[in-house]
Amino acid sequence: MKTLRNYFILTFILISACTIEDSPPLLSIEEEVTGQGDPESLMVLGEKKGNPFTIENVKSALNLLEKKYQKENRRINCSNCSSYLTPTHRYVKFRPQNYDQLAALDLTNYDLWDYPLDVDVQFVGDYYHDPGVGQDGITPFYTLVPYQYPITINVPYDLISEIYLYNEDDGDIQDADPWDPTYPSCIDPTDIKADCPEARKTMINNTTEASKNLDKMGIDRFDLYNLMMELSGNKDEIINPTEQKARISSTNTVAGTIKVKDNSINVDIPLQRVLVKTRRWFKLRRALTNFNGQYSISVNYRKKAIVSVHFTDGSTKLRGINNVWKFWQFAIPIKKTLGEFSTSQLQNVSYTFPYNSNANTNAATQWVAGNTWNTVIDSRNGKLGISGWGTSSLNIWVSSRITQSASAPMLRSVFNTSLLSSAIDFYLLGSTGPIAVAAKKILQNLSPDITLRYSNSANLIMNAAQIKESIYHEMAHAEHYSLVGNNYWIDYISYIVANGGYGNKNSSGSGRIAVAEAWGAYIGGLYGSLHYRSFTGNSNAQLIANRLLDNLELQKPSDASISSYWIPRGLYYDLTDTGEPTSTGVIDNVNLYTPAMIFQSLNGGVLSVGQFKTDLLKRNNNLQITQVNQLIQSYGY
Structure with missing residues (x-):
């Protein structure tokens, strides 16, 4: 029975x-309709760039720098310095073959990106769809995995390269590693959940350790960075001494305010506790907005960086189904890419999700997601003495x-x-x-x-x-x-x-x-x-x-x-x-x-x-x- x-x-x-x-x-x-229906808002990629952060390229640059220092009679604390370098991360391309694998990949809480991290972006859209998988195929996802962590998920993947990440600016040495598999919900360094301080305490911060090791060797991180860029064909990324001095003394942040339109009362409402992600090359940073919709991420970006909003807080996830998205997009949290911004613009990247009455648009789904998300967060705040759903996912x-x-x-x-x-x-x-x-x-x-x-x-x-x-x-x-x-x-x-x-x-x-x-x-x-x-x-x-x-x-x-x-x-x-x-x-x-x-x-x-x-x-x-x-x-x- x-x-x-x-x-x-x-x-x-x-x-x-x-x-x-x-x-x-x-x-x-x-209220006036905002748009009559938008396209799929897919990213358009340019040419693949030479990756300056591969362990091979970093070692080659360090060998040249060591010889340069020897000619200048500059004292360093190592001999054959490149032999002391080991990769900090793996740059991985996951290729889910079916929806079961796609769902399993989402549940890992890896910091996933649906486009390569070493390719120029010609047009910044909300999503990228790899033409190599066909019109209805599942697009690959890219991420960084700390080198010492095994990849155990049963999803096909390619190891694109082993990479070496460090902070080229002295002011960046305390930046957090962008990935922590033990405490995947602790995605905000200001998070107050009980287990998050422990997560920060035990986090293996490969990038910071790599920076410290270079300092102990007596290697100028700025000099090494420029050689890495030159060898990989990215001369436009080279930092001149004047710019470097300004960068070290600056307190650059990516900051702004995220809101959503309430069309019932014509008021823009702060979007609370939602994830904001930023990226340039492999420098990945993220934070949750506060209850005023504000976010602030301490990071220096050499040039333009991409900023996006994702409807998740690391545990609760808001997904969507509409007539525009590719099927694989149903499985990942709804997101909005705000754009690619210059270093001066990054200090105020703000956005309000507008009302759109046409259900067959990305904009409508994103607007609904914004109002839904705020209501969920508000429901969990222990209103009127009721012990709510709390921090459960x-x-x-x-x-x-x-x-x-x-x-x-x-x-x-x-x-x-x-x-x-x-x-x-x-x-x-x-x-x-x-x-x-x-x-x-x-x-x-x-x-x-x-x-x-x-x-x-x-x-x-x-x-x-x-x-x-x-x-x-x-x-x-x-x-x-x-x-x-x-x-x-x-x-x-x-x-x-x-x-x-x-x-x-x-x-x-x-x-x-x-x-x-x-x-x-x-x-x-x-x-x-x-x-x-x-x-x-x-x-x-x-x-x-x-x-x-x-x-x-x-x-x-x-x-x-x-x-x-x-x-x-x-x-x-x-x-x-x-x-x-x-x-x-x-x-x-x-x-x-x-x-x-x-x-x-x-x-x-x-x-x-x-x-x-x-x-x-x-x-x-x-x-x-x-x-x-x-x-x-x-x-x-």
């Missing part, structure tokens, strides 16, 4: 955005088409791999064709925890307020799952499958639906209202905040013309507010409870509204017991 129950579960992943049907529409704000998928509206299936934790196929089939709405086939293969490896379809059949996309309410709602379910565990969640979804939806109030097991869906609606409306209420002086924001609370406050539990009338979406709000409109028929004299009190009474032992009431009163010493009984009775329980 358990196997049969799981099969039913896996044919359904939460119906239609977990949205209670009689929710009033959010305020609709007109999430796989979040947004889609312009072919998927269910929204859900929190928590597939990675709940479902058996052998039965995952049925779950994905339902998630993909039974779609067929190449896009559905590719999406299914990728989703089977990178199972979604939260999903959002952001467009309808006419390719009209949700506005920012709708995205926020939906994601707050689904994060509330994820939060609830973290409290109740797998068995509760399996039974919750199993009920929905057996009843073809929420069923009715008299269905066996409907109590679980009543308490769980009411929680999603409550947090979706409450958190959304709190967010928009904070924009004082913005009339549109205040209207949206009021509308979100009205959706909770104005429920009429007796209106049986609405199929989900029996789900008490306004109950939890009524436990915390004061008063009630007479039109609803609800008697609300309760006002001393908090969201945290309510959340604790949604534990795994609570399977009905009646059990919720009993648990709530017991935990809080029968606080306002008469008024609570009266309130819940007026909701029909």
